[in-house]
Amino acid sequence: MTGPGLRERKKADTRAALAAATLRLAVERGWAGVTVEAVAAEAGVSYRTFFNHFASKEEALLQPGGAEPGRFARLLAEQDASLPLLEAARGALHAELAAVDDPEGWRRRMSVMAAEPTLLARAVAVGSAGEREMTEAFAARSGLDADRSLHPALLAAVLGAAVRVALVRWQCAGDGADLHALLDEALDLLAAGLPVPAGPA
Template identity: 40%
Template sequence: MTDGGLRERKKRETRLALSRATIRLALERGLDAVSVEDVAAEVGVSERTFRNYFASKAEAVVAAQVERGQRIGEVLRERPADEPLWDALVHAVVEQFEPATAGPDADRYGAALQRLLAEPAVQHEVFRAHATAQDDLTAAVADRTGTTADDLYPQVVAAVVSAGLGAAMARWTRDPGQSLGSLIRDVFDQIRAGLPDPR
């Protein structure tokens, strides 16, 4: 790995560490009760370092989501060219969320996460993250299918993936006792089947 690549990886790791620390502390104490100084101390960096990465705690909360969105596009581009698109998409999406498993305090975690995501500042950042992730995925789908990001097909696919992932995350947040990876697979199975009438 080149020095530039190593630097970028370290920056990415620091950014994610700050994001995870912000989320962990906010779930424990509430976002307003957590200071930037608290988060920086948790990660072992300066408050200035936090400010170099994020303009606000809300932006830090959503950074892991932004990272996952970017990784979905990257992984999709790395999948075998002859793999069916939806198989590749499911793999790329699930890979980013598979570690999310239920723990003994799953219900309490889910309730705290709902409160955190309901914060107006966090909701604004989530909206921005969704838009960015959808644009990134549109470009990745276009690359894979020989279309362009301006074409309708990759835009529709990215929008459907975004909506399906949003539905899975919303369900998991309400019931974190289940496997998020399994839930995402179930959502995508229904999408691939053409969303048949459940009756």
């Protein structure tokens, strides 16, 4: 009898194969040439199986690990309760970025997104949903009312921007760039009040 652990690993392997096939076809054919049927065939699974793992080809590209509502709230809740909110958020964001276990794949994924306006729009929508989740998580941790206080939503928006800037800088820097270090640099600047750097001497 197949145990839950083995079933979950098989599901994860199939999801990874579908995400990899989506990216590979997007690079080879362009986004308009990618269909769910082609992705399923490339991954060696049925059309129906694709939809057991992803709601659309866009999700397979932008969220290769699958959509996971509540993930940030869980990661934030795992941070030490004594930490200030910004530092707790830093820990949760680093945990999120630890999922980037295929740097070259993510750089290729970002290049595909940059070349396709419809994907950029979808990425913005995914980011907005993520910021809403962050807002609720920050409100819950700080005891603030997300509908009355600006702080949780503003912090979520600022941190979302910091992550995006760090990701873009990381992609442009190529091999050798440290995504976690870039995120820390962005967060340190925010924590310091975003001071204007001194110009060249």
